[in-house]
Amino acid sequence: MxxxxxxxxxxxxxxxxxxxxxxxxxxxxxxxxxxxxxxxxxxxxxxxxxxxxxxxxxxxxxxxxxxxxxxxxxxxxxxxxxxxxxxxxxxxxxxxxxxxxxxxxxxxxxxxxxxxxxxxxxxxxxxxxxxxxxxxxxxxxxxxxxxxENIRVRNKKHAVKKVLLQIGYQPLVVAGKRTFLNDILDVLNVQNVYSESRMSYPRPSFEDVIQKNPDVIIIFAMDKNLKSFYHFYRWKREWLQFKQINAVRQNQIHVILGDTLLRPTLRLLEGLSMLEKTLGTVFQ
Amino acid sequence: MIIKKYLFSFIVLIMAVYFGVSFGATSGLDFDSIVQLRLPRVLLAISSGMSLACAGAVLQALFTNPLCDPYTLGVSSGAALGAALGIVLGFEAWFLGLALSAFIGALAFMLVLILISLKTRLTNLTLLLCGVMLGFLGSSGVAICMTIGDAQGMQNALFWLMGDLSRARMHGVLLTLFVSLILIFMLWRKSTQLDAFLMGEENASGLGVSVPKLRRQFIFLTSLLVGLSVASSGMIGFLGLIVPHFSRKLVGSLHFNMIPFCIIWGAVALVLADLMARVLLKPYELPVGVITAFVGAPLFIWMILSDGRSRN
Incomplete structure (x- = not known):
C-alpha cells in the first residue's frame, strides 16, 4: 500500500x-x-x-x-x-x-x-x-x-461599522465567513454582520437582518448593462421599507459594480479603493 | 405487418443514434473524442429512454391509469432525495457518488412501498396514493437539502434534477444498459399477466392471476428500472408518459408487442431530445428534461385530439 x-x-x-x-x-x-x-x-x-x-x-x-x-x-x-x-x-x-x-x-x-x-x-x-x-x-x-497593506493601514482609525454584503435577492444571499469578501471587509476595518455564519453564502431571512442591524448595506451588481442595474436598484428599494435598520435610516444602501471585487486579481485593489470610497461616506 | 413496423422503428433508431453521435456542440471532433464523449451519452440516452418508457407502460397497465408515469410511485423522488443528501455530504466529488446515493435513495423508497403493500390488503388506488405522497415527501426533503447545502453543489443538483446526461462515462453506461435490458426482459416475460391487469383487478384475479404477489413483483422491477435511470441521468419527465401512449397507438394494447415498441421509441425520443439539448443553445447545454416536456406536451395533446377525431 x-x-x-x-x-x-x-x-x-x-x-x-x-x-x-x-x-x-x-x-x-x-x-x-x-x-x-x-x-x-x-x-x-x-x-x-x-x-x-x-x-x-x-x-x-x-x-x-x-x-x-x-x-x-x-x-x-x-x-x-x-x-x-x-x-x-x-x-x-x-x-x-x-x-x-x-x-x-x-x-x-x-x-x-x-x-x-x-x-x-x-x-x-x-x-x-x-x-x-x-x-x-x-x-x-x-x-x-x-x-x-496600505489600505489596511489607511482604515485603522475608523470606529468599526457593521456591513451587510448582499449578492442575491429572493432568496436573500449574503457573504458569510468563508469567503474572501469577508477578509476584504477585515482589511477595510469593518465587520461583516454574517462573519459568524458557517456557510460561505448564507441565505438569511429579513427578520434576521433586522436583528443584526447593519450600518451599511452593499449590493453587488454582477452585470454592467443598464437594465440589470435597474434591477439591482429595485433590490435597494426593497430595503427602504425596513426603517428599523440603521443602514436604511442613514441612507447607507449602496449598489456597486461587483466585477473588480468578486474576481480576485490585481484589479482587486481598484475594487478595494472603490469600496473604501463607498464606505468612506460613513466614516467622516 | 407488425414486422414492417418493427423494421421501420429500428431504422428510425439507427438514424437517431447516427445523428446523436455525429452532431454536437462542436463540429470536426476527432474520432477518439467522439467515442469518449458522445457515444456514452447516446448509449445512456438509449438506456434511460427505454427504461422510462417501459416502466411507464407497466405502471399504466398495473394501475389501469393512463396518467401514470415512471415517477408516479415516488421512487424517483427517493432517488432525488438520495442525490441531494449525497451532495450535502460531499459525495459528488467521486463520479459514482451521486449515482450511488441516488440509487440507494430509490431503493429505500421502493422498500417502503413494498412494505406498505405487504402490510395491508390494499387496492391499487391506495397504493397509488401512498406512492404520490412518498413523492411529495421526497421532494420536500430535496428542498430542505437545497437550503442547507452549498450553492455551487446545489446548482449542480438542480441541473441534474431536470435531467442531465452529461455525466455519462463509458464503463458506467455499459453496466446500466446491460442491467436495464435484463430488467426489461424480465418485465416483458410477464406481458400476458400485465394484459390481465388491463381488465381490472377483479377480472385479473378471476383469470387466475395472483394480484398482490404480481403487483409486488412489478413494483420491484419497475422501481429498480426507474431508480437506475434516475441515478444515471436525473429526472427526465414526460417521456415515460407519452411513449407508451404512442406505442399503443402503433401496435395496440397487448404488451407482448407494445413493450418492445416502447423500448425502441423511448430510446429514439431520448437520443433525439439529448441531441437537441446539446445543439440548440450551444455552448450552453439545456437540461434534457426541458426538451422532452417542451416537445412532448404539444405532441401529446395533438395525439389525443387526433385520436378523438378518428373515433368520432
Missing part, C-alpha cells in the same frame, strides 16, 4: 515537473476571474488563451475568444475540441464532477481555491507556476500584498 502511495506521489511529481517544464501553448480558463489572471500573466501574448468561460470580459480582448459556456456548467466537448494543454479551474466555482471528467479524459487541469485572501495569494502563485512565470507571480503577490 505504502509503496503504491509513494509510487503515486512520485509519478505525480514527475508529471508535474514535465508539465511545468514546458510552456503551455493552448490554455483554457473555466471562470472569468482566472481568464483575467492568466491574461495578466501573459500580458500582450493573449494568443495562447484559446478558450474562456462565458462572461469573461476583461481584458476586453478575451471577449473575442471561443466561449466554452458558463462556468457552473461548461461544455466539456467544446473544451476537448479546443485541444488545450493546460486548463485552469476553481474549486468553488466549477462543478467537481466536470473537472473530474476532464482529468479522466487525460487533460491537464490546474484547480485553485479562492475562498480567503491567503488562498487568493496562493492561487496567483499556482497559476504563475503553471505558466512558468514564477518571478512574475511573486512580484504580483508582493504588489497585491503591499496595496492591501
Amino acid at each position: 505504502i509503496q503504491k502511495i509513494i509510487y503515486f506521489i512520485l509519478t505525480l511529481f514527475l508529471v508535474s515537473l514535465h508539465i511545468f517544464a514546458q510552456e503551455p501553448k493552448r490554455i483554457v480558463t473555466l471562470v472569468p476571474s482566472l481568464g483575467e489572471l492568466v491574461a495578466d500573466f501573459l500580458r500582450d501574448d493573449l494568443s495562447k488563451i484559446v478558450g474562456v468561460s462565458e462572461y469573461t470580459d476583461y481584458p476586453p480582448k478575451l471577449k473575442l475568444k471561443e466561449s466554452i459556456g458558463p462556468y457552473y456548467k461548461f461544455n466539456i466537448e467544446k473544451v476537448v475540441s479546443l485541444k488545450p494543454d493546460l486548463i485552469f479551474a476553481t474549486q468553488d466555482g466549477n462543478a467537481k464532477d466536470q473537472i473530474l471528467h476532464l482529468r479522466e479524459l487525460g487533460l491537464q487541469v490546474v484547480v485553485v481555491n479562492t475562498t480567503s485572501l491567503s488562498e487568493v495569494y496562493q492561487s496567483i502563485d499556482t497559476v504563475g507556476n503553471a505558466l512558468g512565470k514564477k518571478e512574475m507571480s511573486s512580484q504580483m503577490i508582493a504588489q497585491l500584498k503591499r496595496g492591501i
Whole structure:
C-alpha cells in the first residue's frame, strides 16, 4: 500500500515537473476571474488563451475568444475540441464532477481555491507556476500584498461599522465567513454582520437582518448593462421599507459594480479603493 | 405487418443514434473524442429512454391509469432525495457518488412501498396514493437539502434534477444498459399477466392471476428500472408518459408487442431530445428534461385530439 502511495506521489511529481517544464501553448480558463489572471500573466501574448468561460470580459480582448459556456456548467466537448494543454479551474466555482471528467479524459487541469485572501495569494502563485512565470507571480503577490497593506493601514482609525454584503435577492444571499469578501471587509476595518455564519453564502431571512442591524448595506451588481442595474436598484428599494435598520435610516444602501471585487486579481485593489470610497461616506 | 413496423422503428433508431453521435456542440471532433464523449451519452440516452418508457407502460397497465408515469410511485423522488443528501455530504466529488446515493435513495423508497403493500390488503388506488405522497415527501426533503447545502453543489443538483446526461462515462453506461435490458426482459416475460391487469383487478384475479404477489413483483422491477435511470441521468419527465401512449397507438394494447415498441421509441425520443439539448443553445447545454416536456406536451395533446377525431 505504502509503496503504491509513494509510487503515486512520485509519478505525480514527475508529471508535474514535465508539465511545468514546458510552456503551455493552448490554455483554457473555466471562470472569468482566472481568464483575467492568466491574461495578466501573459500580458500582450493573449494568443495562447484559446478558450474562456462565458462572461469573461476583461481584458476586453478575451471577449473575442471561443466561449466554452458558463462556468457552473461548461461544455466539456467544446473544451476537448479546443485541444488545450493546460486548463485552469476553481474549486468553488466549477462543478467537481466536470473537472473530474476532464482529468479522466487525460487533460491537464490546474484547480485553485479562492475562498480567503491567503488562498487568493496562493492561487496567483499556482497559476504563475503553471505558466512558468514564477518571478512574475511573486512580484504580483508582493504588489497585491503591499496595496492591501496600505489600505489596511489607511482604515485603522475608523470606529468599526457593521456591513451587510448582499449578492442575491429572493432568496436573500449574503457573504458569510468563508469567503474572501469577508477578509476584504477585515482589511477595510469593518465587520461583516454574517462573519459568524458557517456557510460561505448564507441565505438569511429579513427578520434576521433586522436583528443584526447593519450600518451599511452593499449590493453587488454582477452585470454592467443598464437594465440589470435597474434591477439591482429595485433590490435597494426593497430595503427602504425596513426603517428599523440603521443602514436604511442613514441612507447607507449602496449598489456597486461587483466585477473588480468578486474576481480576485490585481484589479482587486481598484475594487478595494472603490469600496473604501463607498464606505468612506460613513466614516467622516 | 407488425414486422414492417418493427423494421421501420429500428431504422428510425439507427438514424437517431447516427445523428446523436455525429452532431454536437462542436463540429470536426476527432474520432477518439467522439467515442469518449458522445457515444456514452447516446448509449445512456438509449438506456434511460427505454427504461422510462417501459416502466411507464407497466405502471399504466398495473394501475389501469393512463396518467401514470415512471415517477408516479415516488421512487424517483427517493432517488432525488438520495442525490441531494449525497451532495450535502460531499459525495459528488467521486463520479459514482451521486449515482450511488441516488440509487440507494430509490431503493429505500421502493422498500417502503413494498412494505406498505405487504402490510395491508390494499387496492391499487391506495397504493397509488401512498406512492404520490412518498413523492411529495421526497421532494420536500430535496428542498430542505437545497437550503442547507452549498450553492455551487446545489446548482449542480438542480441541473441534474431536470435531467442531465452529461455525466455519462463509458464503463458506467455499459453496466446500466446491460442491467436495464435484463430488467426489461424480465418485465416483458410477464406481458400476458400485465394484459390481465388491463381488465381490472377483479377480472385479473378471476383469470387466475395472483394480484398482490404480481403487483409486488412489478413494483420491484419497475422501481429498480426507474431508480437506475434516475441515478444515471436525473429526472427526465414526460417521456415515460407519452411513449407508451404512442406505442399503443402503433401496435395496440397487448404488451407482448407494445413493450418492445416502447423500448425502441423511448430510446429514439431520448437520443433525439439529448441531441437537441446539446445543439440548440450551444455552448450552453439545456437540461434534457426541458426538451422532452417542451416537445412532448404539444405532441401529446395533438395525439389525443387526433385520436378523438378518428373515433368520432
